[in-house]
Amino acid sequence: MIRIEGLHHQIAGAEVLRGIDLTLPEGGVTALIGPNGAGKSTLLSLIARLIRVQRGRIEIGGHVVGQTRDRDLARVVAVLAQGAHVSARLRVAELVGFGRYPWHLGRPGAADHAAVDAALERFDLTGLRHRFLDELSGGQRQRAFVAMAFAQDTPYLLLDEPLNNLDIAAARDLMTLVRGLADEAGRTVVIVLHDINYATAFADRLVVLKQGQVVAQGAPGEVVSAPLLADVFGTAARVEQIDGRPVVLV
Amino acid sequence: MGRRLALIAGVLGVCACAYMLVGLTGPLGFVLPYRGGKLAALALVAVALSVATVLFQTITANRILTPSLMGFDALYVLVLTVMVQALGASGFAALSPPTLFAVNLAGLAGLGLVLFVVLMRLAKGDMVRLCLTGVVLGLLIRSATHLLQRLIDPGDYQVVQSLSVARFTQVDGTLLAIAAAAVGAGVALAWRLRHRLDVLDLGEAAATGLGEPPARLHRQALLLICLMVGSATALAGPMASGGFGPSSFFGLVVVAFARLVTPTHRHAVLIPSAVLIGAVVLIGGQLVLERLLSLSTPLIVVIELIGGATFLILLLKRRAA
Known part of the structure; x- marks a missing residue:
């Protein structure tokens, strides 16, 4: 809580x-x-x-x-800050490995390597594990950062x-993975x-x-409605119910 | 990585042996200890500056700046001037070498710490501001030094000038031992920070999230930087004033080269790599100039030339990236 x-x-x-x-x-x-x-x-x-x-x-x-x-x-608690960017040239597996730092403080053991493998697997990064971050697409890189937060196991x-x-x-891929978390x-x-x-x-x-x-x-x-959008965002957008959830028509 | 490190270590071994043995003339009982002392001092300076530069670049999150570039050298002359000012030429001359060293180190490390804390505060992580602030503070220190030098007795001023321009050729064994202890402690503590420095490289937010808030690590690293650069400077005097100690570009060249030879984000590799390369550059450079070419050109000229070029290349590469 x-x-x-x-x-x-x-x-x-x-x-x-x-x-x-x-x-x-x-x-x-x-x-x-x-x-x-x-x-x-x-x-x-x-x-x-x-x-x-x-x-x-x-x-x-x-x-x-x-x-x-x-x-x-x-x-x-693990956090992924906005616009996360790493100046060091890291491989995907190394980045995700940093997620384990709070547990091993620099000396990763077998459990840490297993946790990194599991995180890579879950975020579909196993095939990319030896790639450098600057060789990835935006979506793949963001997945790697979330995988690192996941590996932190908080x-x-x-x-x-x-x-x-x-x-x-x-975006949909990443949200589906987040949902899974x-x-x-x-x-x-x-x-x-x-x-x-x-x-x-x-x-x-x-x-x-x-x-x-x-x-x-x-x-x-309960929350999203046209009056709320008008009040909070100051814009008059229509809100429709599709499959039982509100959808904002932009 | 391991093999590359071993290779550099081998090169260093060859350089050190050659430095000791090439062109031996005269009584060995005098020449060998003399050369040994100088070799040890060179090695100490190289180690201190290389490690300090690695730390400095990590905590300021840039690959271009070094402690020496940020005005540390200027402090040396300031400390000397203040000491002569306070004690007078005769009082200054009466100081024993260890006392002189200790006061020098304390002054340099203390003022250096203030300098860097002020720098980091003012710059707030902005590279350009850090660079500019460093230049301005360096100027300020030099001007303050000049002012002090105007104020002191002309006779005393002669002492300052001779001290800040030329430097001893004979290395005092006691000083060497004290400096070795200080630098050794600095390097050992820096080595203990290696994993935390790796985490800091991820950026401030990520490091905080992983339980390593940058502020404390910054303070610890700055302390070590000042201890190590202060010891090296107090031992040998900055290169810019004729000593074979710190030069503006030495750390830059060494660390840039270390990143090239052993590309890694791990400080566990980068620190030893920078140490070895630093020692090769300083000892090998001295060997080539002094023994093989028998030139009287100070090593600083060569290092500053290469360093200036490296600095420009790094700057242009950054612009392009």
Whole structure:
């Protein structure tokens, strides 16, 4: 469970988050959506301790962020930051291997190699394991980064806009794999998404942010509606129900 | 990788032996210890600078900058000037070599630490800003030094000048031992950081996610860099002032070459590779210039020439990429 209480955050004097109280239950996929600048990425970064908490409290799986040792937290929550990029020239298997670091601290054992193989297999990267990252397509590279987060073997997985710059095939593939992480591997996934249709299609819960506050949350069918889009995004888009889930017509 | 490292180690062995044995004349009882001392000092300087440069490049996430390029050399003259200023020429001359070394090291390492912390704060991970800030701070240090030199007694100034231009030829055994201890400790601690440095190479966010927040590692690495470069500089004096110690481009050339010969992201390979190549460059270079060509051209001229070219190539390659 992720519990957030009274979370405020300022960047350069501007209030980005204004009093977030949020409880995300164990399991499933939760999508954070909202317009640009609503504070989605800031919220995710705070949970992932990529930014220091200024005011408020975040608890993840019983560990209070900011009071738990970094190494301990790295075994509880894995994060894929936005626009992840590695300057070192790495092979796919080496990158995924870094996901095991919190467990072996530089000295991988047999269990770590097995975990890397399993992650490569699950993300369909086994054939690419010896390729360098800069030799991959955007979709393959993003899969490798998510595979690394998966290999970290943490109950919580935070993904910040992993679909950026991916075409529809790569995006759907990746979301299907992420879905599998929740359904088969029992991970709790929190993901920042730009495209509401991906969120309604693949997430169990949506949390809608607007100007640093939570304005709606719940199952996609309960949350996404034309009035909400008008209110939060300021755009008059039609919402139709197809196969029992809301679809935004763009 | 292992075979390449062994190969470089072999080359280094040949260079070291040749340095000791080529053109032996005069009483062996004098020449061999003399050469041995100089060889050891060269090796120490090479090791300290190579490891420090690897650390510096990893924590600043760039492949072009080195501690020396960022104004560390300028500190040496500043520390000397301040010491002469404070003690007077006679008081300065009365200092025993170990005391001088210790004060030098403390001053260099302390000020270096301040310099780098300020640099990293001001630059905030921006390469161009880091580069510019380094240049500006270097200028500031040099100007402050000049100001101090204007203020001191002309007689004392002579001492500073002679010290910061020419450097000893005889290596003091005690100093060598102290410097070896300091550099050895620095290298051993750097070696212990090797896996964490690998993780840092993934970028700040990824490193934090894996439980290695960069801030603490940055501090530890900076401390080691200042210890090692400070020891090397205090032992031999920067090359720019006639010593055979740090030069602006030495670390750059060595680490760039190490990345070329042993392309890897693992510091467990990169650190030894840089150490070996650094020693080959310094000892081999000295050997060729001093013994084989019997040139009086200081090695710095050659290294700075190659270094300048390497710097430009790296810069242009970055632009192209």
